[in-house]
Amino acid sequence: MTVDADSGLAPAAVAPQWRRLSSRMLAVHPVQETLRALPALLIAFVAGRSSGNGGLWGLFGVVVTVGLGVLRWATTSYRVGVDQVQVRRGFVRRRVLSIPRDRVRTVDITAHPLHRLLGLVRITVGTGQSDRKEGLRLDGLTAAEGDRLRVELLHRGAAVATVEPEATTGSVATGGVVAGGVAAAPAPAETVLASMRPGWVWYGPFTLSGLVTIGVVAGFVYRLANEAHVNPGRFGPLRAISHQLARVPLGIAIGEVALAVLVFVAVASTVGYVVAFWGFRLSRQDTGTLHMTRGLLTTRATTIEERRLRGVELSEPLLLRAVGGARCIAIATGLRVGRGAERGGSLLLPPAPHAEAVRVAAEVLGDPRPLTVRLTGHGRRAARRRYLRALEVAAVLPVGLALLWWLAGWPGWAPVVALAVLPVAAALAADRVRSLGHAISGGHLVVRQGSVVRRRYALAREGIIGWHLRQSIFQRRAGVVTVIATTAAGRQHYSLLDVPVDLSVPVVAEATPGLLDPFLIVG
Amino acid sequence: MTSDGGAGTAPVARLRPPRHRVSRRAIAYWTVRAAVGWLVPLAAQVVWLLSDLSNPSPHVLWLAVTVIVAAVHVVVMPQWRFRVHRWETTPEAVYTQAGWLNQSRRIAPVSRIQTVDTARGPVEQLFGLTNVTVTTASAAGPLKIDGLDHETAQRLVDELTSTTQAHTGDAT
Numbered sequence: 001m002t003v004d005a006d007s008g009l010a011p012a013a014v015a016p017q018w019r020r021l022s023s024r025m026l027a028v029h030p031v032q033e034t035l036r037a038l039p040a041l042l043i044a045f046v047a048g049r050s051s052g053n054g055g056l057w058g059l060f061g062v063v064v065t066v067g068l069g070v071l072r073w074a075t076t077s078y079r080v081g082v083d084q085v086q087v088r089r090g091f092v093r094r095r096v097l098s099i100p101r102d103r104v105r106t107v108d109i110t111a112h113p114l115h116r117l118l119g120l121v122r123i124t125v126g127t128g129q130s131d132r133k134e135g136l137r138l139d140g141l142t143a144a145e146g147d148r149l150r151v152e153l154l155h156r157g158a159a160v161a162t163v164e165p166e167a168t169t170g171s172v173a174t175g176g177v178v179a180g181g182v183a184a185a186p187a188p189a190e191t192v193l194a195s196m197r198p199g200w201v202w203y204g205p206f207t208l209s210g211l212v213t214i215g216v217v218a219g220f221v222y223r224l225a226n227e228a229h230v231n232p233g234r235f236g237p238l239r240a241i242s243h244q245l246a247r248v249p250l251g252i253a254i255g256e257v258a259l260a261v262l263v264f265v266a267v268a269s270t271v272g273y274v275v276a277f278w279g280f281r282l283s284r285q286d287t288g289t290l291h292m293t294r295g296l297l298t299t300r301a302t303t304i305e306e307r308r309l310r311g312v313e314l315s316e317p318l319l320l321r322a323v324g325g326a327r328c329i330a331i332a333t334g335l336r337v338g339r340g341a342e343r344g345g346s347l348l349l350p351p352a353p354h355a356e357a358v359r360v361a362a363e364v365l366g367d368p369r370p371l372t373v374r375l376t377g378h379g380r381r382a383a384r385r386r387y388l389r390a391l392e393v394a395a396v397l398p399v400g401l402a403l404l405w406w407l408a409g410w411p412g413w414a415p416v417v418a419l420a421v422l423p424v425a426a427a428l429a430a431d432r433v434r435s436l437g438h439a440i441s442g443g444h445l446v447v448r449q450g451s452v453v454r455r456r457y458a459l460a461r462e463g464i465i466g467w468h469l470r471q472s473i474f475q476r477r478a479g480v481v482t483v484i485a486t487t488a489a490g491r492q493h494y495s496l497l498d499v500p501v502d503l504s505v506p507v508v509a510e511a512t513p514g515l516l517d518p519f520l521i522v523g
Numbered sequence: 524m525t526s527d528g529g530a531g532t533a534p535v536a537r538l539r540p541p542r543h544r545v546s547r548r549a550i551a552y553w554t555v556r557a558a559v560g561w562l563v564p565l566a567a568q569v570v571w572l573l574s575d576l577s578n579p580s581p582h583v584l585w586l587a588v589t590v591i592v593a594a595v596h597v598v599v600m601p602q603w604r605f606r607v608h609r610w611e612t613t614p615e616a617v618y619t620q621a622g623w624l625n626q627s628r629r630i631a632p633v634s635r636i637q638t639v640d641t642a643r644g645p646v647e648q649l650f651g652l653t654n655v656t657v658t659t660a661s662a663a664g665p666l667k668i669d670g671l672d673h674e675t676a677q678r679l680v681d682e683l684t685s686t687t688q689a690h691t692g693d694a695t
Contacts, residue, residue, distance in 0.1 A: 468629045492661050515615065520539065
């Protein structure tokens with residue numbers, strides 16, 4: 001395509017027209033860039049008071065970032081062809097990013113407060129392979145345009161090209177949006193699988209997401225103190241606190257700090273929970289997609305094609321488990337799990353009551369059995385290995401401290417106190433033993449393991465695309481084998497730790513009938 | 524829906540190792556590669572010995588230790604590896620085994636194969652060897668068969684690609 005989209009009015013004869021981002025984005029960029037540069041500006045300003053022209057430099061920085069924003073808007077355009085989505089960007093280096101439409105696996109629509117004020121959204125198209133890189137991201141479409149694009153991308157083939165509003169704050173359907181020449185039909189039938197209840201906020205403090213906030217705040221304060229030469233000791237309240245801490249005995253001081261951190265983490269975690277998950281809603285649309293929306297300030301809407309779905313993961317971090325909570329994550333091809341899963345869009349349910357998580361997972365799978373089925377444990381030898389592993393790791397601390405006491409004259413009470421980690425490790429190992437198990441339930445392979453984060457995976461048997469049986473020399477002596485089901489979805493592989501050898505063959509044979517038969521001998 | 528696989532019926536069915544070994548020439552190749560690898564530390568030790576002739580006994584001792592370890596590795600490793608690196612294919616599945624102390628067996632249904640690659644390094648070409656790598660859509664690691672002779676590798680690749688083509692879908 002050499003012709004640039006200038007008018008946008010010419011009828012698209014053969015190739016579809018290049019489309020632009022909304023011009024309202026021109027209002028967003030300067031504010032957004034300034035906000036993003038705020039910490040740096042603040043530092044520059046504070047530092048500039050001593051050197052003289054920091055403010056000037058800060059202003060210069062703002063002008064440059066705003067200029068770049070305008071340039072980015074002017075040079076970005078996109079189009080949706082019959083079998084490709086293309087994004088064209090770049091000023092000096094023109095780049096055209098093309099993605100085959102049948103590779104589109106998820107469409108993610110986010111809108112932060114400024115976006116929402118102006119009725120804009122940011123759309124991210126997930127293709128699986130490229131989700132670590134920027135992928136296909138369009139920042140600054142109108143909400144209607146974003147929805148239209150989502151429907152266009154995900155519900156191809158089906159003649160239903162429909163639009164329903166949800167990224168905006170839930171007004172009545174505006175309708176009348178034309179997608180690809182097909183007038184908007186009534187919204188597709190939709191079943192709500194879950195929606196957030198205010199009571200769930202109770203689980204917020206137990207997610208510990210506030211720890212991240214502490215890290216961020218501490219990092220910022222450290223940078224400010226370092227780069228702007230602000231001495232925190234000169235800051236009144238802080239000085240009062242440090243004086244108070246210096247007066248009381250050490251034990252009480254530690255207790256006070258711990259309590260303060262605890263309260264802060266709890267509050268920050270709760271606020272984080274509300275901001276991230278307020279208005280959460282998961283629904284199934286009859287066009288074969290799961291649709292998730294959430295967010296208090298920044299709204300987020302993720303759509304997953306159900307034909308990409310290979311299972312469900314139910315995860316219970318220790319603290320959350322203690323108060324009877326759990327969360328739910330999709331196992332789908334082209335979706336990230338593990339770290340960043342919540343941002344990666346595979347979240348099916350935020351921390352919520354365990355029963356609710358089980359119900360939602362069952363709804364998504366279309367089968368409640370994998371979530372309730374009784375699991376086969378991995379026996380005594382697997383249990384012994386759990387204890388050995390835990391105690392080996394835990395023993396490092398007291399042994400190391402004892403060596404330091406012996407060789408380097410460290411205090412002798414340290415290794416004795418450190419012995420306290422052994423019962424903790426043993427308790428964790430015991431819990432890991434209780435968790436460990438597997439089952440085949442209907443169309444799913446079910447695996448459960450872990451203690452600090454206990455996870456139950458239900459992986460569709462058709463989603464298993466290979467097996468990896470691994471035995472270390474110790475496992476061979478113990479007569480156990482780690483059975484790993486490989487898949488193209490989620491974590492890519494799901495392990496059954498230390499399965500007794502006699503149990504391993506039946507599991508594989510039952511999960512993928514016939515596959516092993518030629519390689520078996522009896523007796 | 525439970526236990527419709529024929530294997531589940533026998534009381535103790537065990538997975539046997541894959542049937543085929545790799546090419547015998549692979550032993551020679553692994554031997555040469557290991558020997559060349561050991562030349563570097565040996566050469567370094569000899570230089571060290573020559574540079575410090577006033578007190579040679581500890582150097583000679585270390586050199587002797589290195590020579591013995593190297594000899595054992597060069598003699599034992601290729602034989603051992605030849606015994607444990609195995610593979611087998613059926614019209615439905617590919618099955619490989621590798622690892623001396625830690626055993627690793629991989630099975631992939633032919634219907635889920637995405638690519639079949641062959642690779643030959645310059646030295647491997649001298650020995651007439653080819654490595655075959657079979658990948659699936661999972662990022663959890665491919666199946667590798669190292670050290671096949673050219674003809675077997677070619678036959679394997681042809682066989683796998685023709686059976687893979689018979690299957691449709693994106694194999695995820």
